[in-house]
Amino acid sequence: MEKSSHPYLSVNEIDKFTHNDIVYKTKVSNLLKVAQTMIFYYALKTVSVASQIALEEAGADYDLHELDFSTTEQQSNDYLNVNPKGRVPALATKHGIITETPAILVYIAQTYPKAKLAPLNDHFQFAKMQAFNNYLSSTVHVNHAHKIRGNRWVEDEDKVSQAAMKAKVPKTMAESFTLIEKEMFSGPWVLGENFSVCDCYVFCISTWLAGDKVNIEDFPKIHNHHKRMRQRESVKKVTGIHGI
Amino acid sequence: MEKSSHPYLSVNEIDKFTHNDIVYKTKVSNLLKVAQTMIFYYALKTVSVASQIALEEAGADYDLHELDFSTTEQQSNDYLNVNPKGRVPALATKHGIITETPAILVYIAQTYPKAKLAPLNDHFQFAKMQAFNNYLSSTVHVNHAHKIRGNRWVEDEDKVSQAAMKAKVPKTMAESFTLIEKEMFSGPWVLGENFSVCDCYVFCISTWLAGDKVNIEDFPKIHNHHKRMRQRESVKKVTGIHGI
Numbered sequence: 001m002e003k004s005s006h007p008y009l010s011v012n013e014i015d016k017f018t019h020n021d022i023v024y025k026t027k028v029s030n031l032l033k034v035a036q037t038m039i040f041y042y043a044l045k046t047v048s049v050a051s052q053i054a055l056e057e058a059g060a061d062y063d064l065h066e067l068d069f070s071t072t073e074q075q076s077n078d079y080l081n082v083n084p085k086g087r088v089p090a091l092a093t094k095h096g097i098i099t100e101t102p103a104i105l106v107y108i109a110q111t112y113p114k115a116k117l118a119p120l121n122d123h124f125q126f127a128k129m130q131a132f133n134n135y136l137s138s139t140v141h142v143n144h145a146h147k148i149r150g151n152r153w154v155e156d157e158d159k160v161s162q163a164a165m166k167a168k169v170p171k172t173m174a175e176s177f178t179l180i181e182k183e184m185f186s187g188p189w190v191l192g193e194n195f196s197v198c199d200c201y202v203f204c205i206s207t208w209l210a211g212d213k214v215n216i217e218d219f220p221k222i223h224n225h226h227k228r229m230r231q232r233e234s235v236k237k238v239t240g241i242h243g244i
Numbered sequence: 245m246e247k248s249s250h251p252y253l254s255v256n257e258i259d260k261f262t263h264n265d266i267v268y269k270t271k272v273s274n275l276l277k278v279a280q281t282m283i284f285y286y287a288l289k290t291v292s293v294a295s296q297i298a299l300e301e302a303g304a305d306y307d308l309h310e311l312d313f314s315t316t317e318q319q320s321n322d323y324l325n326v327n328p329k330g331r332v333p334a335l336a337t338k339h340g341i342i343t344e345t346p347a348i349l350v351y352i353a354q355t356y357p358k359a360k361l362a363p364l365n366d367h368f369q370f371a372k373m374q375a376f377n378n379y380l381s382s383t384v385h386v387n388h389a390h391k392i393r394g395n396r397w398v399e400d401e402d403k404v405s406q407a408a409m410k411a412k413v414p415k416t417m418a419e420s421f422t423l424i425e426k427e428m429f430s431g432p433w434v435l436g437e438n439f440s441v442c443d444c445y446v447f448c449i450s451t452w453l454a455g456d457k458v459n460i461e462d463f464p465k466i467h468n469h470h471k472r473m474r475q476r477e478s479v480k481k482v483t484g485i486h487g488i
Contacts, residue, residue: 084427085379095368100382102346103374110367123354124339130347135329138344138382146397153390153397153416154408161405164398172397183328 038062039092041082043069044242047141048089050204051104052241054197056234058112062091064241102133105197117197129191132184132198136205140180143172144208170213177209181219189225203229207244282306283336285326287313288486291385292333294448295348296485298441300478302356306335308485346377349441361441373435376428376442380449384424387416388452414457421453425463433469447473451488 040055040062042048046069055062067073067088075086083090083099091098091107098104109118119125145152147169150162180202184190190198206226209216216223229235284299284306286292290313299306311317311332319330327334327343335342335351342348353362363369389396391413394406424446428434434442450470453460460467473479 084423085383093368096372098368098371098375100375100378102378103371106374107367107371110370123351124337124342126354127342127347127351128340130350131342131344134344134346134378134381137378138386139329142382142386143397153387154405154412158408161398161408164402164405168398179328 036094038094039065041065041067041079041088041090041092043067043074043088045244046088047101047204049207049238049242049244050101050197050201051089051091051108052238053200053203053234054105054108054117056237057117057195057200057232058108058115060108060112100137101201102130102137105133105201106130109197116194117200119191119194119196125191129196129198132190133201135176135180135184136201140173140176140205143169143176144205144212146172147212173209173212173214174218177206177214177219177222181221185221185225187221188228199225199229200234203235207239280338282338283309285309285311285323285332285334285336287311287318287332289488290332291345291448293451293482293486293488294345294441294445295333295335295352296482297444297447297478298349298352298361300481301361301439301444301476302352302359304352304356344381345445346374346381349377349445350374353441360438363435363438363440369435373440373442376434377445379420379424379428380445384417384420384449387413387420388449388456390416391456417453417456417458418462421450421458421463421466425465429465429469431465432472443469443473444478447479451483 038055038060040048040052042052042064043066067079073079074083074088080086082092082097085099087099089099089101089104091104093107098107106118109115110120113120118129146165148166150165151158153165154161185202186192189195190202202222203226206216206222216226230239282299282304284292284296286296286308287310311323317323318327318332324330326336326341329343331343333343333345333348335348337351342351350362353359354364357364362373390409392410394409395402397409398405429446430436433439434446446466447470450460450466460470474483
């Protein structure tokens, strides 16, 4: 029971608490109550921002659990029980834990359909949304990660290769945003007339551009979108928490 | 009209052909007919394999259009009209073009629900499926890509850094498959009792392991899954086309 009172709730753990021992059940009742509220595991100024904005847009009921990247808390055993990948974000739901931004974004949109955060009833438009999110995840975020996470792909001690990776980030990020600006951004929102989780996601990544030595003003649609996003209450709240 | 008779069909192009000039319409009638059948743009021995197996599992009606990577046909102007990212696969549907493997896989599952290729009616299970696909796309495929596509992230002429990236691929791919084997693979299929698009995708990537100097036998569940996948008619057909 020690571990169960820890804020790192694992649903596998809760599943063990389903036998008929009343006393035992009473002991975990608070835990089970907590489990009805989603917990969003995040770290400051990371891609967590995208999902957190979507949670706000959805009007979701959730608790925040911040992880301290400066102490690599995301690699602690407690957090690895939540997400064995040791990454953020993770969303603990009453059914279990969800990881990966594109998966979390769609889960939020499907769970809160009234917020109309995704084209849920049109397979083709849904696929366009997915393709956009996946491009951000597997290409744009990966480009960005080569700035300070180069040791994922070369040995830790190889600082020369890591510096070479870092040096190309302004170019790859500018190329990606050129493609987004010219080919993927319908306007006024990413998918056209309707706001969607894609807007949360691309806004989040657009906040990285200055640090990646890319001038957002080179991309007028994205720049305008960024400014409009900052006027939304959801974005004001989340950027306030992250200090971005 | 020259371009329209080309096998690279763009839906934007077809949209231009909607005025009432009967002669004009007759000229493009074959094109419009073709547009009713999906076209799958692929290249041999690439991640296209995953979506192509899913198309076969779905019993989809589609035509194949092979791109020759040896002549970088994926960067030709004709193909950039289909997919401005210059990557494969791309699926041309009557509604438009879909890119990115996780998006294509879900589109196939949603379009052919009788094939039961995804947990479409359970948001949480759907999210688990998405998280798995996204991990393959944004982490595992990216790890693999550092073997021969290192010039995406460092300058072309920097062969030293590219060699350093290539050298770490066996390690990163083994780490990813350790995580899949231990944490993500429910068995007998990826998501548990039911076959899904996740099985098509992880099978495709598992065919890369030998070339990445990773021994698939180190991962008993994945190895067993790989052998069972090769017994399916869909997989026999697609691996036959790709020679893998």
